[in-house]
Amino acid sequence: MMKIDILTLFPNMFDGFLNESIIKRAIERKLVSINVVNFRKYSKLNNSQVDDTPYGGGSGMVLMCEPIVSAIEDLKDDDTTVILLTPQGIPYKQKSAMMLKEKKHIILVCGHYEGFDERIRNFVDMEISIGDYVLTGGEIPAMAISDSIIRLLDGVIKEDSYVNDSFTDNRLDYPTYTKPYDFRGMKVPDVLISGDHKKIEAYRQEESLKRTKERRPDLLD
Ligand code: ADE
Numbered sequence: 001m002m003k004i005d006i007l008t009l010f011p012n013m014f015d016g017f018l019n020e021s022i023i024k025r026a027i028e029r030k031l032v033s034i035n036v037v038n039f040r041k042y043s044k045l046n047n048s049q050v051d052d053t054p055y056g057g058g059s060g061m062v063l064m065c066e067p068i069v070s071a072i073e074d075l076k077d078d079d080t081t082v083i084l085l086t087p088q089g090i091p092y093k094q095k096s097a098m099m100l101k102e103k104k105h106i107i108l109v110c111g112h113y114e115g116f117d118e119r120i121r122n123f124v125d126m127e128i129s130i131g132d133y134v135l136t137g138g139e140i141p142a143m144a145i146s147d148s149i150i151r152l153l154d155g156v157i158k159e160d161s162y163v164n165d166s167f168t169d170n171r172l173d174y175p176t177y178t179k180p181y182d183f184r185g186m187k188v189p190d191v192l193i194s195g196d197h198k199k200i201e202a203y204r205q206e207e208s209l210k211r212t213k214e215r216r217p218d219l220l221d
Contacts, residue, residue, distance in 0.1 A: 002103070002153060004034045005075050006142050007068065008110040009050065011036045013139045023147065026156045034146065035075075042070040051113060060114030068116065069123050072107060080105045082124040083145075084116075085138030089127030092141075094167035096128070097148040108145060110138030170219045172212045174204040 006014065014036045017023060026032050040048045044066060051061040072082055081103050090096075100106060109124065121127070130141040151157055166173040177188045191203045212219055 001030055002032045002101070002149075003105040004032065004146055004149075005105070005107045006034065006036045006110065006146070007039045007071050007075075007107065008036060008137075008139055008142070009038060009040055009112055010110075010137065010139055011038050014143065017143045017147075022156060023150055026150050026153065029155065031153050031155050032150050037071060037075070039067045039071040042067040042074070054114070058114075062114055063111055063116035063120070065117045065119050068109060068120055072109070072123050075107055077105065080107060081126070082107045082109065084109045084111070084121065084124040084127045085130075085141040085145075086111060086115075086127050087129050087132070087134050089129040091132075092128050092130045092145060092148075094148070094165065097145070097152055100145070101149045101152040106149075108138070108142040110142050112137035112139075167219070170212075171208045172216060172219070174208040174211070 008014070014034075018027065018034060018036070023034075027034060040050050043050050043064075049064075050067045051063050054060070054062045076082060081100070083106060085108060109120075128141070128145065130144050135141065152162060162168070164173065177192060181188050181193070189203070191199055194200070
């Protein structure tokens, strides 16, 4: 079973994520184990302090090395991948999820506030960004990354639900339809009700490529 440890100062942010739908079911079925840890408990200072003002001046508070590094050292073994969430990390892609799903144990480190002491970088294996925008902390990125990995784990969802996913072959998804056949004059394409599976597959491949060319030509480069 894959193990994910999440280091955060705001464990309650994960309540909804862990207790609904597919993620909840994956945990109940022991396909993944998720351990949300408040790294404040690793502080050795008064009032469990975890941050302080930056050397050299400037605004905001900076997360200190000790609590985060102690937490990492307490939780990791020799088969652990430690990941720091930061806008400065490598951009996260579907391919990254496919790589991470093979790991036995990952630790996701969520920063918050202005940032963290630079020296923390020496204790992580990789840094990931989920996009070129800045969030208030790494919690939502940790959820996004965990979610994208967990749905790929064996037995979590049916394999045909993700072999055709957007991005899997650098292509966006093809369009899908369900009942009714006619919604306000907009009809389902004839080929989909033809019953000809070869033709349907060809139509879907064609639409997938067309959509990718129109919307995300960068994926085809
Ligand atoms: N923390 C704040 N913004 C982030 C982002 N875009 N990706 C990863 N971690 C973050």
